[in-house]
Amino acid sequence: MNAIRSTLLILVAAASLAAPLAAQARGAPMVTFENIAFSDGRTLTLEQVKRAVIRAASSKQWAASVKSDNTVRATYTKGRHSAVVDVVFTRSSYSIRYVDSNDLNYSDQDGKATIHPAYNKAITALRQSIDAQLRTVS
DSSP: OHHHHHHHHHHHHHHHHHHHHHHHHHOEEOOOEEEEEOTTOOOOOHHHHHHHHHHHHHHTTEEEEEEETTEEEEEEEETTEEEEEEEEEOSSEEEEEEEEEESSOOEEETTEEEEOHHHHHHHHHHHHHHHHHHHHOO
């Protein structure tokens, strides 16, 4: 009886330790980037911004395609996981907007989107790369 009680306590303890990790794997609040002004306050042409976004996406292993004059669609794929975003831009700012994903546990309940933390990491790296590329435009 004592061995059963000890085993049961170990199982309960293990489950309580694993629960936070499982919750994190399921989803974190989705990071969004809206109307990010260019850091140096410059105004560029739409073509300059588009080229900078494409270079930034490529440097972070996102496949980029031109969707319109002011939108680049970027797709990130790693194994069976993928994320699709639109980078919508003006001559002085840009936004990175979620479009779709596969196997990243996206959920939107009551206007609060959650997704796997890997998406947030990838999208933040994309933003940093865009900012870096925009600073190099002459």
